[in-house]
Amino acid sequence: MENLTAYLDESLVPLEQKVKEYLEIEREITLLEVKIINQQTKMAASDDTDHKESPAESAQPQESDLGNKEQMLEELLQRYNEKKKELINMLPEQNKFIEVNLGYGPSMIGYFTTDLETHQELNEPILRIVH
Template sequence: MASNLDYLDPALLPLEETVRTYLETEEELRKAQVTQQTRQAEPAAQPAASLHQNPAELQQHISHLESKLTELRTEILRQLPARDEWVKVNLGYGPSRVGAFRNEAADGEEQYLIRVVH
């Protein structure tokens, strides 16, 4: 029974917080990219009260989010106790899983992809 409660380990709290921030940043990046694509497709249909009024600001915001995601990936890799296996964490409604898995498609140096199931 104890293995089912491993995800409540207080030592995993920093990893959980980093994963939450990673997921929020990933979602914000997706929304900014959709906004950018929409504006490129329909320049006349821009909303008046947009977060980023011009394309340069939006591109700068996207670049900032991409660099933040890179930093968060590095932090998650540092915090994970193992590679190529799942770690149970508490992201809300019971156990979720996070892991870093080898990217077989990558050429050259060893790269890992962050996977989150929640």
């Protein structure tokens, strides 16, 4: 009979922690991307409608803030890719899911080197997390 609680194994806790960190970084990237897009949209709208102030004076603080957010996004993407590599190195097998406990029941993580549909070799491994 299959062990249905294997995902509760204590030896998987370090992997689970890394997965949670990875997912948190992914969430931060998504939120920051939305903020950047919103700010770009507001800047474009204000350029079209704002003729009272000179464009250089009104756009400068917004552009520096946008530059800071873009820099933060680059740093987050770098951390994201590092975590992805760490997770791939921690996984025992390729092309197979393993169950982990992320706090809300069994979840699965795996990295795949072949496309599941075409069975073609991929250029780089794809990390998949089902949660």
